[in-house]
Amino acid sequence: MPPPSTDGRPNFLTLAYAFEGGLVGVAYALGWIAGITPFSDFRFDGSAVSHGILGTLPLLLLFFWTYQLPHPELTKIRRFLLDSLAPQLAACRVHQLLALAALAGLGEEALFRGVLQPWAEAHWGWGAGLMLSNVLFGLLHCVTPLYGLLALFTGIYLGVMLDIGEERNLLTPMVVHGLYDFVAFWIVIQSYRAEQSQRNRR
Numbered sequence: 001m002p003p004p005s006t007d008g009r010p011n012f013l014t015l016a017y018a019f020e021g022g023l024v025g026v027a028y029a030l031g032w033i034a035g036i037t038p039f040s041d042f043r044f045d046g047s048a049v050s051h052g053i054l055g056t057l058p059l060l061l062l063f064f065w066t067y068q069l070p071h072p073e074l075t076k077i078r079r080f081l082l083d084s085l086a087p088q089l090a091a092c093r094v095h096q097l098l099a100l101a102a103l104a105g106l107g108e109e110a111l112f113r114g115v116l117q118p119w120a121e122a123h124w125g126w127g128a129g130l131m132l133s134n135v136l137f138g139l140l141h142c143v144t145p146l147y148g149l150l151a152l153f154t155g156i157y158l159g160v161m162l163d164i165g166e167e168r169n170l171l172t173p174m175v176v177h178g179l180y181d182f183v184a185f186w187i188v189i190q191s192y193r194a195e196q197s198q199r200n201r202r
Contacts (some may be wrong), residue, residue, distance in 0.1 A: 020104045057182075078191075082191060086193065105178030108137075112159075
């Protein structure tokens, strides 16, 4: 484990890596109980990567739009990101942000799209599987009620991306998730640095 530092970065990264990577272990544990292998629908395929890259664009456009809106609940989310998350992210190097985003895509997709969605589908059908797995996805991200709702719709989108292409491939939502998180991290960091710069000039 890295030693503590004054900026808190190693501890933040250690906890973040452990949490996101630990979701892979949770996925395998739940998959073992349910008789599902989390990565059974994972195949490295160029078209899946392409679908993932293109599929990230609508989510990023939504993020850009909501990030600028002056709605009070969206302002509360933005303030949370800038006050709680941005100082930790801003202390990270680019490769650390890439690793964190990739781990989030790997761990969360293995659990929610690799195990929970197919398990729920097997019991109640595709639509119910999509909804039930992503209600849980929204609850995991429920920093505020609106944030949880946005995460629910994001999860549904990722669940649909699972079936984009000729056959189901977990790689597609993993690419979408990881790339989206990395760009979102970068935008939040730039907003934080701009805000800090304005404060320092006063």
